[in-house]
Amino acid sequence: MVQTELQHLKIAEYLINCINTGVYQEGDKIPSENELCSRFAAKRSVVRQAIARAANLGWLTSRQGKGSFVNKKPRPVSYSLSSQTRFSDNMDDQGIVHSCKLLNCMMRRSSETEKHYLQLENDPSVYELEILRFVNQCPISVTTTLLPAEKVPRLEQHLINFHSLYQVLSDFYHLMPRRSKSIFQAMLPDTRDAELLDIPENVPIIRIESFVNHLKNHPIEYSNSRIRGDMEKGLITF
Template identity: 35%
Template sequence: MQTVHKERKMPRYVEIADLLQEEIENGKYGVNAKMCSESELCRRFRVNRYMLRQSLELLQNMGLIRSHQGKGYYVCEKPLDIRYTITPAMRFSDVMRKLGCTPSARLLRQEKAQPPEHVARALQMDTGEQAYRLEILRYADGIPLTWNVTWLPEAFVPGLPAHLEQEPFQSLYATLESVYRMQLTRIWSTFQAVYPSAQEAGVLHISPNTNLLHIESVMRDEEMRLVEFTSAKYRGDLCQVSIHF
């Protein structure tokens, strides 16, 4: 039986998927190579087909393998290899286009609320002041790449939800520029490696054991107002981030 090392308390099918992912990334299976059959993998891990197929489905959702009916599973090329550079004025859409990728975004949720203390402090908001909270999933070539939670003080972007709902959502910065005449500049960012929550793993199509790069940033406009706080979580399996200030 193959030993599966436990770094976190994960379901067995996730542990198996993680080990197979490691083998793929280490070159045990080349691109377009046929993987071992379901029967062989079931014997190797001593699990039933139902559990094994959960592992293989997770790898398919991550874009690592593909299934051919009646033939088995084959290793895919890496769907993305993003070299993402953060600059004071960078925009996700512009960076993706320069890399030859097609950017897109989906607004998952929006609400008006009082921000948590660390966000209010970062934006220098008064006690009780409210802000718009946006959950945005960003894609490159149709593949989910980053999960963003963004806060914008209501006082600076009045009526924002109505503008975001007028047409299919594409870019928050395009709305800020066209409606509010804002050009934002990054003034600071912090970086941390984290594991995804169950919700983040599901939305980003990754294993719960996949590292994310968590970047928190504050942006200001030309009037030096602190307009945006964003918590962005980038897929560590597809993206490398560098800083250029």
């Protein structure tokens, strides 16, 4: 990129840094376009591009004829990832109010890849669940989980008043899930995930693909979690 193309990024970074350090606080109006043009010796189009970037990332809201104002930013949540990670335990340990919502539950035939992941041999059927999780009433993650149907028969009967998948697996099926592997990837959300997580489509998310066993070599779950990048701080323990 040439210098002129980088200028709007520098202005956006300046605004975000001012918000992070408390120079501009929630509800404050940031300097006008004219002020920013003068301060950075920049064209109005460049300043507008910078403000739009900060707004798209969730830091600002622009109001026609009034200017741009600082949004309330969610406080990042520390999420400890280990072989025995449980969302509810993680939040309880930190004293954070949390909840979850079961969006979908269906039984279907697995794909060849899913059969391989879950080592399905006799019965290729899986339960697919989609779970939306919240902290302090704010959506933080959406997870698609696959479970071998033969290991969790009549699962749908145990999902009334759902609040914890692993509690269901433990109470009704005597399964003790242990994470064996997780793959992380930073990416942008698709339209549906952005709507569920209440974020703009250009705010990054963290995708965690996890493989979970019961005992040592008995796959019980394959999951794909999409977590808001502006709300989660990962902690991996060894």
